[in-house]
Amino acid sequence: MxxxxxxxxxxxxxxxxxxxxxxxxxxxxxxxxxxxxxxxxxxxxxxxxxxxxxxxxxxxxxxxxxxxxxxxxxxxLPPSDPDRKDQPKMAICVLSDHHKLGKTIVYSLLRASGFELLDFDIVEVNDMVARVKEQKIKILLISVLMLPSALKIKKVKKIFKDEGLDTKIIVGGAPFRFDDQLWQEVGADAMCETASEAVSVVHNLMECVS
Ligand code: B12
CATH class of the missing domain: 1.10.1240.10 (Methionine synthase domain)
Structure with a gap:
């Protein structure tokens, strides 16, 4: 290999x-x-x-x-699976930076595995929160490849808490692979090293959301 x-x-x-x-x-x-x-x-x-x-x-x-x-x-990339699963509302985005490849792969993999999810593309914190509220998102997947972007997730988490939103956050991307404590420090509910892990992590979190 x-x-x-x-x-x-x-x-x-x-x-x-x-x-x-x-x-x-x-x-x-x-x-x-x-x-x-x-x-x-x-x-x-x-x-x-x-x-x-x-x-x-x-x-x-x-x-x-x-x-x-x-x-x-x-x-x-695999085609999406038409047999959608019964699931809470989900979305994926890149927060702040311009590295989109990881997000594209996770999005396709989840769709190919039967999940339906919205693609917010590249967003900043306030826009992201507004869309989460508007769309009533229960699971939010965030991809970042730069440390400053990863640290912005703290702000997202704080706004969710202040506004009483129970949206779960799954994170992934280079900074979380470089530092295996970072996902907890920014307040995420789960982290994935690879796209392949996303399916089982989403399954686990689905049991925690209504
Ligand atoms: C390609 C690349 C670029 C391209 C991006 C092209 C594009 N359209 O995506 C370009 C040239 C534009 C670029 C620019 C820059 N880059 Co760059 N880039 C990279 C590089 C080499 C590869 C990134 C990549 O696409 N990897 C392939 C994808 C598929 O992997 P991935 O994103 O990690 O995703 C996998 C997993 O992490 C996971 N995953 C990812 N996200 C998520 C999310 C969830 C929810 C889940 C479940 C899983 C998951 O699934 C994927 C598949 O398994 C990385 C090196 C690295 N180590 O990552 C540097 C890197 C990310 N870049 C870096 C930097 C510094 C920059 C620049 C600032 C450079 C500059 N001086 O201008 C700019 C910033 C641009 C910006 N504002 O965002 C640094 C970041 C360092 C840091 N600590 O913050 C890195 C780490 C390079 C380095 N070693 O220093 N970059």
Whole structure:
């Protein structure tokens, strides 16, 4: 698997869309799409991010890698399951930052697993709270990839508390993988390391909401 990750990473760094797509296409028949994304795409992007941080790669390479992955991932995400489950109202969003790929994957995975959920896309705190109230959201999934965005969840939680909202918050994204206490510090009800975990975590939380 490490060789495949290396090849995929090189294709991204060389901005070779065709090769990147071919590597993914070659594996999609032997791996579940979400597994493939987590074992190849996420790992390669993380390594590119670390390489940018230590000065090995340029931000333009991070940017183009992200764009190519968005295109490639889009072609393999599973279709939604028409047999919707009986469930509390849910929504997903990116809070404040502009890293959308994780959110897109979690959204597709939950829909493919039979859940219906709204996509608020990128939102700021006040807009998010207003939409949660308007739509009577019971479970809110928040994706963030930057620490300052993660810390804003504290404010969301405080407003929910002050206004008597019992909406449960599930968080995910890089800052929570870097620091495994952070989800509790920001007041979330649950955290997922990967998109695959979202289905069982949502199931567990569904039992706590009316
Ligand atoms: C690609 C990328 C970009 C692209 C984004 C393109 C796009 N449209 O998404 C671009 C070039 C635009 C970008 C810009 C920046 N980036 Co950037 N970026 C990345 C990189 C390399 C990969 C992110 C990614 O897409 N990963 C793949 C996805 C699929 O993984 P994921 O989001 O983690 O999601 C998985 C899980 O976490 C989980 N998940 C995610 N969210 C949720 C939510 C829920 C509810 C659940 C259940 C699960 C879940 O499911 C997914 C699948 O398993 C990361 C490195 C990293 N380690 O993450 C840096 C990184 C996030 N970026 C970083 C930074 C600093 C920036 C910039 C500030 C750089 C700059 N100086 O301009 C800007 C900020 C832009 C902004 N305002 O948001 C830092 C953040 C550091 C920090 N501590 O805050 C990182 C960590 C890089 C680093 N090592 O320093 N970036």
């Amino acid at each position: 490490m060789n495949v990750v290396n090849d995929f990473m090189q294709a991204l760094l060389n901005v070779d869309r065709l090769l990147a797509k071919k590597i993914i296409d070659d594996h999609v028949s032997i791996m579940h799409p979400i597994q493939l994304i987590e074992d190849i795409v996420v790992v390669a992007l993380e390594r590119i991010g670390t390489g940018w941080q230590d000065g090995t790669y340029a931000l333009s390479q991070v940017y183009m890698s992200g764009r190519i992955c968005e295109e490639v991932v889009d072609t393999i």
